[in-house]
Amino acid sequence: MLMGRYRLRFTSGTDYFVIMMVIYLSCFVFIVNVAEAVSIQDECKVNRCKHHEPLVRFPFRLQGLQPPHCGYPDPGFQLSCSENNETALKLPRSMKLLVKHIDYKAQRIHLYDPSRCLWRQLVHLNLSSFPFMFEEPSYPLAFYYLFNCSSNDESLYDNRIVRCLSTPGSQIIAFESDVGYVYNNILLNCSNIGNFSTVIPPTLIDFQLVWYRPYCVDCEKEGRGCRLKNNSTKDQTECFDIPRHHIGARQKLMVAGVVLGCFILATIVIGVGWTLHLDKREKESQLKIEKFLEDYRSLKPSRYSYADIKRITNHFKDKLGQGGYGTVFKGRLSNDVLVAVKVLNNFKGNGEEFINEVGSMGRIHHVNVTRLVGFCADGYERALVYEYLPNESLEKFIFAAKGDNRSLSWEKLHDIALGVAKGIEYLHQGCEQRILHFDIKPHNILLDHNFNPKISDFGLAKLCSKEQSAISMTTARGTMGYIAPEVLSRNFGNVSYKSDVYSFGMLLLEMVGGRKNIDVTVENTSQVYFPEWAYNCLDKGEEMGIRIEDEEQTGIAKKLTIVGLWCIQWYPVDRPPMKAVVQMLEGESNVLTLPPNPFASADQTKMGATMSRKPVNIELATISELE
Template identity: 70%
Template structure:
């Protein structure tokens, strides 16, 4: 049908009509070299670019939305994994090997067993204590799991999990990067002056708060029976946390004394009533005695019983310190600033108050101890006149 148009050198196009039969018309072809309508071309290019940009933007929004959803899902999964690690869980021995990377990073070793650094998930690091071969009735293992599993306090080490797989026993606790207080107060470790007296005072307050919580803040009173520098761990800010509850004993708050079948604790920190009932009954105040010995070691930077000293009168540091303070003599403890003297004297006096009573009944309790360390003597409820400082 377009043959006639082409024969005439014209262009054929379909004619718009309502007829059911196709109709055509002939139109003139554009002359060669006719000017291009750049405005129309530019409009078409801009429209095309806008459509392309809109498509890319829509694709990006969809991709970004899906990516955020994936990231949120991953964050929730990580949170749930970390939150699960906050609750004491039971692990098999194969899990322990995986957590410690086959016991690659050893932190320490003692009579109780060996401690390794481990990793649960993401940035949750833990200390895994592999107990020695299971012997006896497992009382120490039961004590640690039973007591630490219910404790939630900033100054008490948190139990993350445990392993009881056949004869294999392990405890998984929060990891504290600065190890124990022992390595920072004794000159044998070379860090005798690294903490400073203000930090030592803060550490003493933290330990006292932890003891007060164990004695008063839990549903049942927890007697630790092994308060010593080795069992005081320090976090990244050197905040103290009480650890190692293998010798702990639980009793009701109404129970003033407890019965023990054998001496508990470490020599040098054991309260006298543990060795002889002539000094009174065994109670939660036994922890106060141990804390007093710990305070004196913090002050002196040495063990309370040191048989290596040349002068035998200095072998028992607590007695030597008491005599010097009683006679108002200079104790020559490491002092760098004027305020250090006040802190050292305060900690010394409190430490002596904790250990010098002839009867355990006369000894301060955990709450009174905390008030002493904080300096809130009015809250103790009893008036004590200190011969050395003249303060109540």
């Protein structure tokens, strides 16, 4: 048990220092107490019954602790300690009251009865033969009649009931002599039990008394002791200097032994504690490794039951968001691993999104792609478990940024754009099979605690061989505004990885404009379709009306715009691959050239562009989707 207690306390070097200081301080306090205990005893030194009780010194003395000559010879100045070590003053007729405070400078003593019934003790108190008296203005001497009444109607007695003397069914009533006759008509059921005179009103709880001799006020004010003069009358006092006690040789040896013992004890305790600390640190290191391995296993894509999903999400307590394919909840695998759990709607689709997510994300390991931690396929219940990203999606930052309220700097926007481009390049070239995302948009770009971007939501993704550059599709997929023209109409070419390049270009232009690319709320109608308006501004050398603080930020905005315009060329063959996009974003903006104008014919609708300068690349082979 002793070793267990030490193991709980000794946890670090700082703890050892604190504990050592506590032990040394305890030794110091103990030494001081020993020095006081072994010092030359003064039989009349200040004493008390216990801590917080009043200090007792001349003219008072504590019976049994101080000899008679230490106090004034009058018996009234003799105090004693009760069974509970409370300071008590013995009054005439064996009455006892407790001492609350003694003011030696004002020569005043504060008394109280713990039973809160002074009349029980003081009805017969006569201070004429006592060294104390009431301080002016004093209570006058009054004569009281006491009656014992059987009626319980308190209203009859005009609040003259002495409650602490009364008992159930027996009310004790007190009347002063000059008013008692008025109540003769209500005392028919009462019997007189006594008449007496006293200076204590029945409502008094505690009181103060003063003494005028011996007179020690001057000594107290000077901070000196007061005592009776030798061979003089009992009223003559003198002041004296309170001596300081010195420790003798024997006492010094005792104190030295105590000091040495304390230091030896402290050294032993610290040595044992340090040994236990090393042992505990070794065990903590082992536990840390075990915990890491446990967390590492939890980060690999694992299959969970629906009961596990409910436990991880604390029964779906913390909802993060909701989309067309399901609801996302915040969850926890362990104390250090937070996750986002997307519970798929069972009535949506035939399970294709679930298969796409697990099939594609389970093989992805890139810093700019959201990691799939696990999945659940428990009957009709399906869920996907991702790593948790606290800053949510890019959408809330770029579309909420208006003018001076832009929440992301241009430098950070550039870093995010580069990170997303590298993530898409990895999907297209870094995996064993090429992964086409088909839903690149701000909502699917999540940000970690350092605002590093991660591509998410692979529900519409398709796998294909890297040797092939096109894919057959029966229906269009994606989000309007980001879908490449060839996905909607084969007149623009075959569907391929270049479709993701187009979506990325639209994403870049929205990051620059801080708004949706099609915004009918703008005042200038020429700015409704931001990509065309931005191209015209760059082509004419005009400012794009975006708040930019310095030339460096101007270069970033221009670079992102030019790269975005290259990516949204109507025909796939006109768009650069993601590897070239990454190179453009990493390079200087002044070396970039403006792409061909994809909006050359103004009389065409924005999604039905005119024919490009280049013909459709008919050499792109159409291949089947890989299941």
